[in-house]
Amino acid sequence: MPIPRLIDTTRLEAALQAFADARDWNRFHTPKNLALALTGEVGELVEIFQWLGEDESRRVMDNPATAQAVRDEVADVLMYLVRLSSVLGIDLDAAVADKLAANARKYPAPPSPPSVSPPAVG
Amino acid sequence: MPIPRLIDTTRLEAALQAFADARDWNRFHTPKNLALALTGEVGELVEIFQWLGEDESRRVMDNPATAQAVRDEVADVLMYLVRLSSVLGIDLDAAVADKLAANARKYPAPPSPPSVSPPAVG
Amino acid sequence: MPIPRLIDTTRLEAALQAFADARDWNRFHTPKNLALALTGEVGELVEIFQWLGEDESRRVMDNPATAQAVRDEVADVLMYLVRLSSVLGIDLDAAVADKLAANARKYPAPPSPPSVSPPAVG
């Protein structure tokens, strides 16, 4: 039985490949260029939060203008990340499963707290 | 009939939520903190390429050491991006579908080239 | 009478040039590579703050370990920025003077508040 995927980017990878093919843009999609583009989009994303306090930034999705900006920039970052992985032949699902497992070993969860209900007496 | 998802992050979001819950780390996962963490990981990713030429960077996955580094950092960037989206309640699939459509309108693909077979003469 | 410089990076530029010359590293210092390196260092700088609250981050220089980390990363970011400017032949002082002036026009300071002492009556 196959292990369920943590993430499935198959269709997005295909859509991005088709987008680049249709415009003859593959030649621009070198790993270094995609790394720079990813950085540019991360800059646009974090900028939305730069003058907001912690409370205001939690409410950024309540304001239609900032909500749309966040959605757009998150999408842009994701697309460049998926495109870079695709160009390099990286299996994102496997990469993320491995890293999550490594993180769990590096930062083990503390043991479960005792149950709330006290033990029976007698 | 439902439109197929471009991307499915359901299980990854759940895994990241469980990871944070088990360690009582949700309190650290504010939007601004996640934006800073995302930036840190993007830095670690692009650093791998900083002294490589274009050709060398295309071959980065041929060297086991750099290949693993790239996989790890791509995974880290993805996890913080998905976690940020999750904390803000963003539907990543909808966001990416919208942005891809907007990009297609902003950068229309040129018309298809004429067919290879030349027109009939006479 | 010459306008005083806002910033003088002359000696730092010379030191960075000599450092690269002595190691035959100029060939790595292309604008794109320096842009990637700058990004990597910014990532290392912002990471220091990623799990700190606003108050804790104001006190980051009180802890010798984090203080040294911040100094090191700020220095790294500065060195790559100055190196990039140097390689591109940018006069940083002129660039900053121009941008500060443009910002002052874009965001004019409000007029001075009225003096504290109330106007004389009668």
Place this chain on the structure above:
Amino acid sequence: MPIPRLIDTTRLEAALQAFADARDWNRFHTPKNLALALTGEVGELVEIFQWLGEDESRRVMDNPATAQAVRDEVADVLMYLVRLSSVLGIDLDAAVADKLAANARKYPAPPSPPSVSPPAVG
């Protein structure tokens, strides 16, 4: 005799302080906010290079439009870096001198090549 400064940011720090004072913006200039703003500007800077080849990016200052964009973004990055250092009380000149010295120890320059003229015989 004082050691000459590698970098002098005194007037720029004062100008940025005055700019913030005049607009009552100091309250926005927390370390985390400035880290996010710095990231945003680095994004705008590296974006200029993202679709350029190595040769094109070396010539970016030959085109008046891209030259001005690079100058503006380099200035923005510098201003946020200097402002962050200022807010944290960091002596940028000392920080850079220390890091340059540490780098020289970590990456010692190879010994000088033999002098061109051969040693005297006998």
